[in-house]
Amino acid sequence: NAGVMQNPRHLVRRRGQEARLRCSPMKGHSHVYWYRQLPEEGLKFMVYLQKENIIDESGMPKERFSAEFPKEGPSILRIQQVVRGDSAAYFCASSPPARRGTGELFFGEGSRLTVL
Amino acid sequence: GQQLNQSPQSMFIQEGEDVSMNCTSSSIFNTWLWYKQDPGEGPVLLIALYKAGELTSNGRLTAQFGITRKDSFLNISASIPSDVGIYFCAGQRGGGADGLTFGKGTHLIIQP
Numbered sequence: 001n002a003g004v005m006q007n008p009r010h011l012v013r014r015r016g017q018e019a020r021l022r023c024s025p026m027k028g029h030s031h032v033y034w035y036r037q038l039p040e041e042g043l044k045f046m047v048y049l050q051k052e053n054i055i056d057e058s059g060m061p062k063e064r065f066s067a068e069f070p071k072e073g074p075s076i077l078r079i080q081q082v083v084r085g086d087s088a089a090y091f092c093a094s095s096p097p098a099r100r101g102t103g104e105l106f107f108g109e110g111s112r113l114t115v116l
Numbered sequence: 117g118q119q120l121n122q123s124p125q126s127m128f129i130q131e132g133e134d135v136s137m138n139c140t141s142s143s144i145f146n147t148w149l150w151y152k153q154d155p156g157e158g159p160v161l162l163i164a165l166y167k168a169g170e171l172t173s174n175g176r177l178t179a180q181f182g183i184t185r186k187d188s189f190l191n192i193s194a195s196i197p198s199d200v201g202i203y204f205c206a207g208q209r210g211g212g213a214d215g216l217t218f219g220k221g222t223h224l225i226i227q228p
């Protein structure tokens with residue numbers, strides 16, 4: 001049973017470009033979370049999605065960031081017009097329906113975004 | 117926003133020593149969790165605590181959910197080289213919809 005798959009593992013963008021990060025949850029998991037980690041910091045919650053629904057986006061910046069989890073295909077975190085401050089590791093996590101609300105998450109290996 | 121104060125920031129210990137780290141908050145959490153992150157990897161869940169006062173073990177790891185629901189500690193007994201990494205505490209307020217609040221981590225370094 002494959003774990004949470006994220007790609008790309010590393011992404012380099014110039015200021016003003018768009019970054020798209022993909023996440024395929026573990027098989028059978030219908031809940032996806034995105035977190036951001038700055039160097040030497042803990043993870044910061046961004047958004048929580050179920051298939052075709054955004055449940056909680058209280059941690060998402062109001063502008064330039066969006067997330068989706070379509071009926072078919074991976075969840076995507078999209079950052080438009082990237083700035084240097086967006087450079088970070090972005091982690092996706094998933095959980096099965098039965099463990100919703102427990103905080104028990106399975107994390108991917110992360111996507112490391114560098115903005116030049 | 118909510119903050120978790122995790123200490124110590126780093127620990128340098130000898131193999132075989134016991135380790136203790138803790139996490140405090142100014143607000144109440146209904147769930148406390150401890151995760152470990154290795155370099156270049158995502159965090160992995162170690163222990164989850166759901167009741168105030170709860171003491172839970174997982175092998176050489178023991179964690180407690182503080183009675184006030186504002187703190188938690190993690191102990192590692194008889195440390196081994198593979199214990200090296202960053203340990204994060206995390207709290208969840210509850211309700212099922214909100215994400216976890218993480219501490220800044222404790223770097224554990226084991227000296228030969």
